[in-house]
Amino acid sequence: MHPPTPAMKRVTDAAGNRFADLSYDEVSLSDIANDLGIRKASIYSHVESKQALFLTVLDEAFQVEAAFAQQCFDSESASSLPGMHYCESLPKRYGESMHMRFLLRNAYLPPKSLSTRVSSSYEDYLQRLLEAFISRLRQRSATALTEQDFSQFGDAYLGIIDSLHVELIYVGAQRFEHRLRALQRLLSAGLELAEKVREEIK
Amino acid sequence: MHPPTPAMKRVTDAAGNRFADLSYDEVSLSDIANDLGIRKASIYSHVESKQALFLTVLDEAFQVEAAFAQQCFDSESASSLPGMHYCESLPKRYGESMHMRFLLRNAYLPPKSLSTRVSSSYEDYLQRLLEAFISRLRQRSATALTEQDFSQFGDAYLGIIDSLHVELIYVGAQRFEHRLRALQRLLSAGLELAEKVREEIK
Amino acid sequence: MHPPTPAMKRVTDAAGNRFADLSYDEVSLSDIANDLGIRKASIYSHVESKQALFLTVLDEAFQVEAAFAQQCFDSESASSLPGMHYCESLPKRYGESMHMRFLLRNAYLPPKSLSTRVSSSYEDYLQRLLEAFISRLRQRSATALTEQDFSQFGDAYLGIIDSLHVELIYVGAQRFEHRLRALQRLLSAGLELAEKVREEIK
Amino acid sequence: MHPPTPAMKRVTDAAGNRFADLSYDEVSLSDIANDLGIRKASIYSHVESKQALFLTVLDEAFQVEAAFAQQCFDSESASSLPGMHYCESLPKRYGESMHMRFLLRNAYLPPKSLSTRVSSSYEDYLQRLLEAFISRLRQRSATALTEQDFSQFGDAYLGIIDSLHVELIYVGAQRFEHRLRALQRLLSAGLELAEKVREEIK
DNA sequence: TATGAATGAGTTTTCATTCAT
DNA sequence: TATGAATGAAAACTCATTCAT
Numbered sequence: 109m110h111p112p113t114p115a116m117k118r119v120t121d122a123a124g125n126r127f128a129d130l131s132y133d134e135v136s137l138s139d140i141a142n143d144l145g146i147r148k149a150s151i152y153s154h155v156e157s158k159q160a161l162f163l164t165v166l167d168e169a170f171q172v173e174a175a176f177a178q179q180c181f182d183s184e185s186a187s188s189l190p191g192m193h194y195c196e197s198l199p200k201r202y203g204e205s206m207h208m209r210f211l212l213r214n215a216y217l218p219p220k221s222l223s224t225r226v227s228s229s230y231e232d233y234l235q236r237l238l239e240a241f242i243s244r245l246r247q248r249s250a251t252a253l254t255e256q257d258f259s260q261f262g263d264a265y266l267g268i269i270d271s272l273h274v275e276l277i278y279v280g281a282q283r284f285e286h287r288l289r290a291l292q293r294l295l296s297a298g299l300e301l302a303e304k305v306r307e308e309i310k
Numbered sequence: 311m312h313p314p315t316p317a318m319k320r321v322t323d324a325a326g327n328r329f330a331d332l333s334y335d336e337v338s339l340s341d342i343a344n345d346l347g348i349r350k351a352s353i354y355s356h357v358e359s360k361q362a363l364f365l366t367v368l369d370e371a372f373q374v375e376a377a378f379a380q381q382c383f384d385s386e387s388a389s390s391l392p393g394m395h396y397c398e399s400l401p402k403r404y405g406e407s408m409h410m411r412f413l414l415r416n417a418y419l420p421p422k423s424l425s426t427r428v429s430s431s432y433e434d435y436l437q438r439l440l441e442a443f444i445s446r447l448r449q450r451s452a453t454a455l456t457e458q459d460f461s462q463f464g465d466a467y468l469g470i471i472d473s474l475h476v477e478l479i480y481v482g483a484q485r486f487e488h489r490l491r492a493l494q495r496l497l498s499a500g501l502e503l504a505e506k507v508r509e510e511i512k
Numbered sequence: 513m514h515p516p517t518p519a520m521k522r523v524t525d526a527a528g529n530r531f532a533d534l535s536y537d538e539v540s541l542s543d544i545a546n547d548l549g550i551r552k553a554s555i556y557s558h559v560e561s562k563q564a565l566f567l568t569v570l571d572e573a574f575q576v577e578a579a580f581a582q583q584c585f586d587s588e589s590a591s592s593l594p595g596m597h598y599c600e601s602l603p604k605r606y607g608e609s610m611h612m613r614f615l616l617r618n619a620y621l622p623p624k625s626l627s628t629r630v631s632s633s634y635e636d637y638l639q640r641l642l643e644a645f646i647s648r649l650r651q652r653s654a655t656a657l658t659e660q661d662f663s664q665f666g667d668a669y670l671g672i673i674d675s676l677h678v679e680l681i682y683v684g685a686q687r688f689e690h691r692l693r694a695l696q697r698l699l700s701a702g703l704e705l706a707e708k709v710r711e712e713i714k
Numbered sequence: 715m716h717p718p719t720p721a722m723k724r725v726t727d728a729a730g731n732r733f734a735d736l737s738y739d740e741v742s743l744s745d746i747a748n749d750l751g752i753r754k755a756s757i758y759s760h761v762e763s764k765q766a767l768f769l770t771v772l773d774e775a776f777q778v779e780a781a782f783a784q785q786c787f788d789s790e791s792a793s794s795l796p797g798m799h800y801c802e803s804l805p806k807r808y809g810e811s812m813h814m815r816f817l818l819r820n821a822y823l824p825p826k827s828l829s830t831r832v833s834s835s836y837e838d839y840l841q842r843l844l845e846a847f848i849s850r851l852r853q854r855s856a857t858a859l860t861e862q863d864f865s866q867f868g869d870a871y872l873g874i875i876d877s878l879h880v881e882l883i884y885v886g887a888q889r890f891e892h893r894l895r896a897l898q899r900l901l902s903a904g905l906e907l908a909e910k911v912r913e914e915i916k
Numbered sequence: 917t918a919t920g921a922a923t924g925a926g927t928t929t930t931c932a933t934t935c936a937t
Numbered sequence: 938t939a940t941g942a943a944t945g946a947a948a949a950c951t952c953a954t955t956c957a958t
Contacts, residue, residue, distance in 0.1 A: 115921070133335030134422055136948065149951080150922050158949065216476055217419050220336055227480075263485065264492035271473035274418055278429070283465065290466035294496035297503040317938080338931065351934085352939050360932065519917080537739030538826055540952065553955085554918045562953065620880055621823050624740055631884070667889065667896035675877035678822055682833070687869065694870035698900035701907040721942070742927065755930085756943050764928065 118144060119154045121206070124165040128209035132162060132219035163225060166214070169207035170229045174236055176201065176208070181240040189296055190244035191265050194237070195272055199284050202276045212273050234266055241265045252303040261298065268295065320346060321356045323408070326367045330411035334364060334421035365427060368416070371409035372431045376438055378403065378410070383442040391498055392446035393467050396439070397474055401486055404478045414475050436468055443467045454505040463504075466497065522548060523558045525610070528569045532613035536566060536623035567629060570618070573611035574633045578640055580605065580612070585644040593700055594648035595669050598641070599676055603688055606680045616677050638670055645669045656707040665706075668699065724750060725760045727812070730771040734815035738768060738825035769831060772820070775813035776835045780842055782807065782814070787846040795902055796850035797871050800843070801878055805890055808882045818879050840872055847871045858909040867908075870901065 112120070122143045126135040137158060141148045155161040180194035201208050211233070218226035242262050245253070253261075268291045275284050314322070324345040328337040339360060343350040357363040382396035403410050413435070420428035444464050447455070455463075470493045477486050516524070526547040530539040541562060545552040559565040584598035605612050615637070622630035646666050649657070657665075672695045679688050718726070728749040732741040743764055747754045761767040786800040807814050817839070824832035848868050851859070859867075874897045881890050 113920085130422055131333055131335060131419065133333060137950090138948085146921090147923055148949085149924080152950070153921050153923095213419060216479060217333065217415060220332055260488075260492045260495065262492075263488045264496050266485075267473040267477075267489045267493050268469070270476045271469040274472045274476050275469070277418060283468075286462075286465045287469045290462045290464075291469050291496075293462065294466050294493075294500040297500040298496040301499040301503065339933090340931075349940050350932085351941075354933075355938050355940095534826055535737055535739060535823065537737060541954090542952075551919050552953085553920075556954075557917050557919095617823065620883060621737065621819060624736055664892075664896045664899065667892045668900050670889075671874070671877040671881070671893045671897050674880045675873040678876045678880050679873075681822060687872075690866075690869045691873045694866045694868075695873050695900075697866065698870050698897075698904040701904040702900040705903040705907065719941085743929090744927085752942090753944055754928090755945075758929075759942050759944095 113154075116154050119151060120161065120165050120168060123161050124169065124206050124210050127162060127165055128206050128213055131217075132214075132222070159222065162219075162222065165210060166226060166229055169210045170233060172207045173205070173211050174233055176205070177233070177237055178240065181244060184244065186247065189292060189299075190248060191237075191241040191269075192292060194240075195268070195288055195292070198272055198276060209277075212277050216274070216277075234269070237269060238262050238266055249299070249303055252306045254306070257302055261295075261302075264295065264298065318356050321353060322363070322367050322370060325363050326371065326408050326412050329364060329367055330408050330415055333419075334416075334424070361424065364421075364424065367412060368428060368431055371412045372435060374409045375407070375413050376435055378407070379435070379439055380442065383446060386446065388449065391494060391501075392450060393439075393443040393471075394494060397470070397490055397494075400474055400478060411479075414479050418476070418479075436471070439471060440464050440468055451501065451505055454508045456508070459504055459508075463497075463500065466500065470497065517558075520558050523555060524565065524569050524572060527565050528573065528610050528614050531566060531569055532610050532617055535621075536618075536626070563626065566623075566626065569614060570630060570633055573614045574637060576611045577609070577615050578637055580609070581637070581641055582644065585648060588648065590651065593696060593703075594652060595641075595645040595673075596696060599672070599692055599696075602676055602680060613681075616681050620678070620681075638673070641673060642666050642670055653703065653707055656710045658710070661706050661710075665699075665702065668702065672699065719760075722760050725757060726767065726771050726774060729767050730775065730812050730816050733768060733771055734812050734819055737823075738820075738828070765828065768825075768828065771816060772832060772835055775816045776839060778813045779811070779817050780839055782811070783839070783843055784846065787850060790850065792853065795898060795905075796854055797843075797847040797875075798898060800846075801874070801894055801898075804878055804882060815883075818883050822880070822883075840875070843875060844868050844872055855905065855909055858912045860912070863908055867901075867904065870904065874901065 119140070122140050123135075126140055126143070137151055138148050140161075141151055144150075151161070155164070177194055180197050181191070184190075184193040202212070211230070214226055215230040215233075242258050245258060245261060271291065272284065272288060275287050321342070324342050325337075328342055328345070339353055340350050342363075343353055353363070357366070379396055382399050383393070386392075386395040404414070413432070416428055417432040417435075444460050447460060447463060473493065474486065474490060477489055523544070526544045527539075530544055530547070541555055542552050545555055555565070559568070581598055584601050585595070588594075588597040606616070615634070618630055619634040619637075646662050649662060649665060675695065676688065676692060679691055725746070728746050729741075732746055732749070743757055744754050746767075747757055750756075757767070761770070783800055786803050787797070790796075790799040808818070817836070820832055821836040821839075848864050851864060851867060877897065878890065878894060881893055
């Protein structure tokens, strides 16, 4: 609602950084307080509970990263493979944005007690990616693909996204670039073939 | 080492079922003891510590599921798309095997304190899938593909696998079949195109 | 001493209302601040401490209710049973006066740390009731009763008062009227008999 | 249900002693643990929560003191004023029985969160006293009193009981004996008069 | 006068672990 | 092998109070 106070911002930032690296239960309010150089009890001057703190960070992360994704799609050149700009931006973004790390770490295996809230946010995030991707695909192959194709390539795209996301959160993951090229190749081939088929039919 | 006693088996089973649904920290030894109808302290008659218990289940799960995967590949018909039998078996297996659920839940975001042990097991698991896939691919397209192709399709296959795995552990995931068909289509197209290219070169 | 400022009055009123319904430890300054629509820290602009706030309310309550009791006795018709006007006024007063509720709630089981202060106020209150009752009784039966009778009926009256007070603070208490009539009957009988005895002696 | 273990008994005893002197919120589990010479956490080996501990003591107290009251009535001589044996036993009992102190301290102003449970127990206790009293009264004045009389003297008796109970929990209460004699006199007078009236009617 | 921020001391509760039996 | 009892360490949270602004 109202813009958060700077003090509040410091708290959610510290919390976000912890929650981005560790599971909900692995993070204690003492840790966060320590990071901030304040006492545990002081956190409650800014936040109602650990849950509320987590959810604040979640909303923030969702908002920030949905905007980032949108921007990736908006700035994508018309000639490139749909959705690839987002994919290619991921490693840098993951390294630089605590919110992205937070989002991915908590998307797949949220704390049981908060799973519905988290899932619905992440579903929302994926939904936006899906729509942006399909929109780009329509620009590229408006007449060449059926509605069913759009839908199926959308499924594939989300599959690729999850695959890349997961690769980022792997502990020692160094395969990201390889995986990206490999899946890119598949998507490219898939589209090429589909477009050719439709042309032949005509 | 020695075959576990039946009592020991009961303990690891109860633990496995809990760890398959909840994070390491969300599971308490009391819960496991309750499931077994024994007291918390009694668990220590069978197991050295919570960590040791978790690792025992991990090894068991890895062993059992590696064998299952191997079998999927062994029984795959020569004409089908390489690696697809495993993929298609996943939902049923996930529903029926606590070990599979345990493996997937803990593969991507293991408890910090055990992450190296867990990761190396999961890496091992993926490595086996990779080798089995490439071996199948060689049977199919021995001359049609380059070594670089084999490597890249391997990367893509692991990407697909992770994507499907992750779909299974989603909270409300109902997209598995759609995602599988979509990614299958991409892989198929990718191979088809690659094989055609090589033929044309010749 | 000096008449309290209106702001101060608002604070003690809010506090009084809380302390009238809950024990000292069950009331937090945050609650009171909430009721007032101010912040917890602001309370300290008006009051030195939680204890001081409680004691302020206590003094206020004692003063207000002592005056009320006095008035009950003053306006009692000469023919009625001594002290009954106060008794009969109790339920209405209890419902309408936060100070009465405060007084009764804290009279019997005050917070340990403040018990001497509270008790001495309540003792004072009872003492006034006692004197007013005996004074009324002297008007009625000046010659008919001995000093020992006066003293003993005084004890009985205080006993009746406590009984009725306690009935009011009961959770679901609906027996007040019944109890009042029953005890009234006893007091009446006691006086009647005592008066007759003295007459016979003469 | 099952007889409590001796260890359990020690815990509820220590808790009972504390709860008999201080309000629910004034008692901390640390205090109880200290009294027992064990650590705070150890209490949870015997009891589920502070609430559960309090309720265990409550049930125990109710049971023990209901039995005591029953015994007072059973051993009452037929010629004495009904219900007076219980009243006369109160001060000694109050001094000697932690359960009695617990019961009275918590009967009138229970902790808000447990008030329904507490009240229903105390109501039960009073109900038994009432029935025992009326039963004794019937033996004494079977034909001399109407049903309405029985009911009203019952109300009066409960009023007297509450008055005496409250006197016991007063901080410096030294008036017990005086109050008892005074109220006894009233009850005695009330009965005498009622019996005479009925006789005259006949 | 009011308050945002902080805090020390304290609360109840959980948990993995130990150990004598 | 099983367990009752205990415990140290830690968790989240509450609260009266302080203080600079």
